[in-house]
Amino acid sequence: MVEKTINNREENFVRALDVLENALPYAKNIYQSDVHEAAGWLMDQENGMEQLYALADRFEEAGIFDDGPWDELTNLQPKFVKGALMAGGTNATLEILSELRILSLAEEDHESEDMSSEEAQEFLNEVMALNMDLIFPEETEAMRIEGKEEEKDRIDRLFQFLNEKLSLTAVSDILVREIKELTAQRPIIIDRIASMIKSGKQLINAHIDDEDHKELERYIKALTAPSQQSKEHNDLTDYLNVIKKLGDKELKNEAEAFAKSMRETGLVSPHHAVLMRYLNHDKTDILPLALGLNDEGKAQIKEHDSIVGELIKVAIHPPMCQSVYGLALMLERGILSSNPVVPSLRRLIELDLQPDVRKMLLNVCKGNEGITANSILVSGVISVLGQPLGVGQGMNPTCQTARGISLWSLHAPGHLMEFIARAARDGDIDVMFEGQRIHSKNLHDGLVEELHKKLDPVSLILVPHLDRIYAELVNRAQFRGEDVHKWVNPAFYGGDWIPKGFSSAIDELTRSIADFPGFVRLFYATHHPEHNNGHGLIYPNPVGIFVTNPSGNLLGLHAVSIQRIDKDPDDQYRIYFYNPNNDSSQDWGQDVKPSVRGNGEKPGESSLPFHKFVARLYAFHYNQYEQGDAYSIDNDIVDEVTSLAKESWGKKYTWIDQ
Secondary structure, eight states: OOOOOOOHHHHHHHHHHHHHHHSOGGGHHHHHHHHHHHHHHHHTSTTHHHHHHTTGGGHHHHTTTTTSTTSOGGGOOGGGHHHHHHHOHHHHHHHHHHHHHHHHHHTTSSOBTTBOHHHHHHHHHHHHHHTHHHHSOOOSHHHHHSSOHHHHHHHHHHHHHHHHHSOHHHHHHHHHHHHHHHHHTOOSOOHHHHHHHHHHGGGTTSSOOHHHHHHHHHHHHHHSOOSHHHHHOOSHHHHHHHHTTOOHHHHHHHHHHHHHHHHHHSOOOHHHHHHHHHHHHHOGGGHHHHHTOOHHHHHHHHHTHHHHHHHHHHHOOGGGTTHHHHHHHHHHHTGGGSTTHHHHHHHHHHOOOOHHHHHHHHHHTTTOTTOOHHHHHHHHHHHHHHOGGGOOOTTSSOHHHHHHHHHHHHHOHHHHHHHHHHHHHHSOOEEEETTEEEEGGGOOOOSOSSOOOOSOHHHHHHHHHHHHHHHHHHHHHTTSSSOTHHHHHHHHHOTTTSOSEEEESEETTTTEEEOHHHHHHHHHHHHOTTTTTTOOOSSOEEEEEEEEOTTOOEEEEEEEEEEEEEEOTTSOEEEEEEOTTOOOOOOOSTTOOOBSSSSSOOTTEEEEEHHHHHTTEEEEEEOTTSOOOGGGSOHHHHHHHHHHHHTTGGGGSOEEOO
């Protein structure tokens, strides 16, 4: 066997690795930094990834990842890889080493009890699919100037190395699947989807599956040129000049093409906004066709033609073209016939915005002169009113506030728009709690230290206020011996929508799980159609769930809303819920995998079989006057749910059997 030539940098890394491997457990952290530094130096060499990969089977045993975010393989998630890489420094170095470790598992160069070769392969395929822009980096000024050159080179080398080892066919399949899953939820903010589709262009000329090729082309067209004229005239000014010369038949063909693409994908092309503005000015009779409206939508646009015309003029612009979809769905909801909505929309068009709000909104469409902050605000309101389940929390720990915006859009649009106007104009909103009025302007601390700004305009304005109020409600309800949400949720969301009954699986005093079978029976007796005397949900039920990783290990608590409970196409009862994180690729372990399409979900809903959802539930509201007999639930069902709970998140708690 021919021995490899080992250069100085590889020798330094091997030496540092040996020292770390031989160190006592309590002293590992002393020597980790030496390994990280030596690895970084080796990564800068042309064949450095290959040299590191050859040693990847030693990384875990040596202790490179001990006591850090990369320590447990079961906790790693592909969607977080890019963030770590782009963060640079030690985080990027450790992320690269972790990918090489997983590649070694995928290639069966070594084994781990925590991740099989197949699981490692799937993990890396998803990493590749979610980071196509890093595999095929754009030659733009932004890519040239962002970050340190050496860090970009390391990322390039990593993905080139992965690209040599992995099949693009598998990557294209995952990429298309991810785009389908994300678009099925019809989120308001589509940046992530658009980025993935843009990256997918690089695969169009690669040797990929024919069906994947067809799907990628469909999504690319949806964002760029869904119609014949938009395909031929990419420049928006040229496109406008062309459609001005078209006859009614050709205009209708354009309108139908845009509407068909928008309805199929939930994505809108800037050309569609240009067409909408032109039709609004000269051919209003074709507007329903351009929106693909159903009978309810057509009736609404006819009855409220004046405000619809105003909204298109103010809020439908190419940079905010996604609001075209929101407008179509808003009309089909019939929401303009709700008394407060039309005057509230007109108020927002002329609202005197606070300077900081105006600046924040203008940053949403930075560089687009002529578009006012009020236009951006109204565009955002249209999207929220049209897509209540498309509201997302982004990268913020604000699932409760996103849930509130969604609920109010669905059932109290006047209340929501009053909040929006007051926050944008007055810098204040308020709620009542046990006879006292709480004003957001008087509060300073919330759950969010610095708001991540990739949010819709409504959320950008409201979340800071709602977050502070929510945190204050939690503070006031502490130390009562029960879960604070028993009091916080009715005050925060509005008592009219939240049932007074409340149950939690967690005993607040001992932080243990007490009488879980009783908790399960109560939920079945109040929510399952075959056990609750036929009482259906009237309003969404804000509930708390345990979020777990693919190994079933507890990640944390999360707020979702049960939208409805119904039978799926297989005639099995499922719980359909709104998840504020708009995340499609979820695997909570034990084959508990929320789906967003294919099981009777409406756009924006996630779903699980009834018993699997209950196995991740920890708190819910219920109407004590609308419940069946708890003893009617089969013991086998209760035992199955309890077993799923105990063997996953339940490992982190003490269980008190009763």
